[in-house]
Every structure is written in structure tokens, then in C-alpha cells.
Amino acid sequence: MRGISLVRAGCIVGRIFAPSCRPMRLGRRVSTRRSTYCLSSGTSLRMTDIHYNFARLAVDKAKLCPVDPSSKNPLPRVAVVIADGDRLVGWYAKGHGGEVAQGPNVITIPLVKNAHAEQALLEALAQQDLSTTTAYVTLEPCTKRKGKTACCADLLVAAGIKEIHVGNIDPNPDVGALAWKTFFAEGIKVRDFPPDLRNEAARDNQAFLGKFRATPSIEDGASFDYTTNGGARVLGSAGREFKTWWTECNDRSIYAVDHQHNVSIAKNCTTFNQVDDPGRWFEDQHYSKKVNEGEIVIFRNEYGYALVKVSHVRKATQATNAELNFRFQIRYF
């Protein structure tokens, strides 16, 4: 178990130990007689401990990702570690930078602006054979990206990574466990981080993960997979929030549900301006209403009304997750 204490005391706080157990600073070029990027330093470690330690390292490196508390659209905090057995090959934290081992040296990877963590690390390791390596990623790799950049799931496959350990599922409906499918199809072994590390990574990435569950604004748009989280979606300011529920109907319509307060449809209204008094539509209320794309459904609670215009509904298919896309406007009393 000596290796565990080495990595806990060493890599995680940004230092590594030479075989002599002398701590050496990362973050600049370091010359050593032998490779220091090794967990076990000559002692044999069980593979489960090695996996735990590298997942632990990824979770700790993700803490280096910047946080913008004022952002209305928080970015994910993601770090990836690639290792070959008990030898660390490199790591990268999104929005921060990383390091790779090159022979006996440690080379800094400077911040690559707008790059995803996996993308930046794989670019830095482009010349290396990664066919025997394992990647440890704190958040599920993306499976869809705007523009010409390949998604990280495909980049990991193309790099020939042998095994992938994942922290949290990305709740973005464009991802949402689809990376598992990609990796399984390629015969790549996929493993989960242990629960304690998954929970810690989720806490550190709370702002990003939370935006798929709640939108704390008065007027906004949102998109989520209504087959996850019990179909729940929270709208509006904390303390006066609307808890909305959604269940599957057809491809272009969905059921809005509120057992406590009931819901209603603003018939023939297609813009929020056309809904003068939301209360008048509650003459025809029910705990569940079918809402077609383009229609406005109204939720009510003790603080006011939430008007939700359903823009797009997609049922889950073989290749995609279910998705509900809408705009909303909250009118507090």
C-alpha cells in the first residue's frame, strides 16, 4: 500500500516522488535518473488500487478547472488522466492546462483555449502509442460537438485507448450515457469511478450538472432529457421555484404534469404576450395536459405562474436521448 500513500501525498497535491521518495515539483521540466511518473515506485500495487489512485488524481486535477459563479451557463469542470498500468502518462484539466511525461521529463501542456480536456491531452500525446493505456475522466466524454472538432468519445477511440474509467454521466441530452454506447461498440472496457469519487466529482461540478435540473431565472430557455431525474425540471428563483414534471407522449408532444397545483394550456396562444391573465386558463385545468410543439402550458404555485412554451420534443431513439426544449416566462404575483 506504499504506492497509495505516495500518490496521495505526492501527485494529488501537485508533486511526485522519485524512486528515492524525494518529492519533486511538477509544473516545470524535471530531470530524473529514472521515470518518476510511477505510482508504485518499485513496489507492486493491486490493479484496483492503481485505478482508484488515478481516478482520485483526476478528481483532484478537476478542482483546478476555473469556476465562474456569475455565469448563467456554467461550463463543465473536467479532468482526464491517462496511465499505462501504474505509470502516469499525462493529465489535463479543462480551462487550466496539464502535464505529460516524456521520458524522464515532465512537460507542461499550456492551457488550450476552448479545448475539452480529453482533446487537449490527446493532442499532446499524438505521437505516443496509447494502445495499452487507461483513461480516467471525471465527466463522461462528449459524443457530439458543434463545428469540425471531433467529439471526445471518438477521439479516445481513435487514440486506441484500451480502457476508460468514467466519473459522472453528462446530463446534457446530446451526451447522457451515449459515450458508453460508443465505447462498448468499439470493444473498449468501461468502468465507473468508485461512488465516493463520483460524488466528489459531482460536488465539484455542481454548477454544470445542476443546470440540467433547474434554471433559476425569470425568463429563459432550457433543454433536458425528460426521461432522467423523474422528468422533473425546476424553474424560477430558489424559494419560489416551480417544480414541473414531464412524461412521454408522442414525438412532437409531451405531457406536462403537476399533481399538486394542476396545469392548463393557453389555448391558441403562441407568444407569452398573448397570455394576458394566466389565471383565466385555469378554468380548464387538470393534473396532466398534453402539450404540442409550439403550445404554451401554464404551471401555477402559491407565488405565481410559469408559462412554458414547448419548442421541441424528441423521443429517445437508438442513437439519441429523449429531449424537451422549451422557453419559459415566470410571472410572480
Ligand SMILES: [Zn+2]
Ligand atoms: Zn469533449
